[in-house]
Amino acid sequence: MTNQSNSTVRILQLNGRFDAFEAADVAAQLDELMIGESPRVIVNMANVVFIDSAALATLIKAMKRARQRNGDCRLCALQPQVQVIFELTRLNQAFEIFKDEYTAIQSFREMPAYASDSAPVAGQLRWGTRA
Amino acid sequence: MAATNYELWKTKIITGEPELSIVIPTYNEEQRILPTIGAISWFISKTRANWELIIADDGSTDKTLEAVKQLEFPNLSLLTTQRHVGKGAAVQQGMLVARGRYILYCDADNSTPIEEITRLLPKVEQEGYDIAIGSRDLRSRARTKSPLLRHWSRHWRAWVVKQLLHLPIQDTQCGFKLFTQQAAQNLFQMQTIKSFAFDMEILYLATRWQYNIAEVPVGWVDAFESRFGTQEVHRFLFDLPRIRQNHRQDVFAVAAESLVPRGMPLHNAR
Numbered sequence: 001m002t003n004q005s006n007s008t009v010r011i012l013q014l015n016g017r018f019d020a021f022e023a024a025d026v027a028a029q030l031d032e033l034m035i036g037e038s039p040r041v042i043v044n045m046a047n048v049v050f051i052d053s054a055a056l057a058t059l060i061k062a063m064k065r066a067r068q069r070n071g072d073c074r075l076c077a078l079q080p081q082v083q084v085i086f087e088l089t090r091l092n093q094a095f096e097i098f099k100d101e102y103t104a105i106q107s108f109r110e111m112p113a114y115a116s117d118s119a120p121v122a123g124q125l126r127w128g129t130r131a
Numbered sequence: 132m133a134a135t136n137y138e139l140w141k142t143k144i145i146t147g148e149p150e151l152s153i154v155i156p157t158y159n160e161e162q163r164i165l166p167t168i169g170a171i172s173w174f175i176s177k178t179r180a181n182w183e184l185i186i187a188d189d190g191s192t193d194k195t196l197e198a199v200k201q202l203e204f205p206n207l208s209l210l211t212t213q214r215h216v217g218k219g220a221a222v223q224q225g226m227l228v229a230r231g232r233y234i235l236y237c238d239a240d241n242s243t244p245i246e247e248i249t250r251l252l253p254k255v256e257q258e259g260y261d262i263a264i265g266s267r268d269l270r271s272r273a274r275t276k277s278p279l280l281r282h283w284s285r286h287w288r289a290w291v292v293k294q295l296l297h298l299p300i301q302d303t304q305c306g307f308k309l310f311t312q313q314a315a316q317n318l319f320q321m322q323t324i325k326s327f328a329f330d331m332e333i334l335y336l337a338t339r340w341q342y343n344i345a346e347v348p349v350g351w352v353d354a355f356e357s358r359f360g361t362q363e364v365h366r367f368l369f370d371l372p373r374i375r376q377n378h379r380q381d382v383f384a385v386a387a388e389s390l391v392p393r394g395m396p397l398h399n400a401r
Contacts, residue, residue: 017244021352050170050244053162080134085169088202 015047020054039071046077076104144205151182152231156221167241187225190215219329238306247349254345261314261342265307265349328370
């Protein structure tokens with residue numbers, strides 16, 4: 001995450017239960033990824049089993065902050081039970097959500113400042129996955 | 132398959148008596164209730180078609196009611212009251228209208244993940260217990276960043292409960308308890324405490340009526356936004372002695388006359 005540039009897509013991978021307990025750490029991690037004029041962040045939620053309101057608020061804040069700076073925070077690989085939560089809260093209409101990480105990365109190619117030769121930088125954030 | 136089950140549950144009304152009822156008490160939970168409903172609906176629908184969800188609201192003044200109503204789930208009932216009475220009142224209302232063979236009540240923040248019900252259900256379905264209660268103290272699976280003060284607060288409450296009620300239970304206040312319908316109907320009809328202390332009254336009654344109680348270790352996540360403030364502490368300390376007092380005054384016995392309990396009451400207070 002040291003290779004910052006406007007055209008880099010940064011990926012945050014989350015695991016387990018994303019809730020109030022983890023929200024502050026994830027917010028700090030997202031803040032670190034929001035550097036640059038047009039931040040492009042993907043949150044990979046393939047291993048997230050539950051998301052609560054505090055976690056949703058964290059993602060909304062990141063998305064708004066990125067869009068204010070002509071970037072975006074996009075989500076990918078939601079498990080069905082997490083997809084249901086986005087549907088019930090209608091946040092599936094607010095976020096750009098993609099089926100997998102590759103598709104999410106490709107979606108950023110349509111944004112004007114994206115440089116096709118830049119490789120995505122993966123940020124990893126893991127915590128103890130529940131048994 | 133899981134998606135189909137969930138779609139069916141949220142669009143078609145169930146027929147007959149539900150196998151399972153889940154009661155969630157709410158008070159100003161507009162932020163937290165929808166993720167919890169989503170998690171519960173998805174998980175339970177995976178394995179059971181015939182179940183109902185009951186949201187028992189305790190006079191919310193925010194948009195909790197609107198958030199729940201707009202879902203329009205046919206198997207979700209929303210119970211409302213005009214004024215804020217207490218968590219105990221909301222749970223009691225929900226437990227008494229629940230039609231399920233087994234009835235769980237759990238907190239609106241999903242602090243004990245709904246998946247933990249798989250640890251409780253076998254106790255009542257297969258092992259013959261009348262009540263299975265989640266316990267946060269029986270193993271170290273809790274995730275918490277609580278301040279020390281709050282940690283102590285939980286432990287002094289447990290100590291006070293032990294001194295006053297002599298309950299043979301380690302964690303009386305985990306908001307994750309499963310009852311057979313018979314036990315729920317009997318115990319919640321006798322409930323007199325409407326505050327946070329209602330848990331203790333129900334367990335006190337359950338032990339006196341000789342119901343079999345299984346205490347089951349469950350995972351738990353501290354949800355930070357505890358509603359157990361100074362006012363609740365005062366009410367807790369006021370209500371706790373009333374549990375035995377109410378019993379001495381035979382309030383329970385009068386209420387119990389109209390019931391046909393499975394358990395037999397113990398006549399001598401400890």
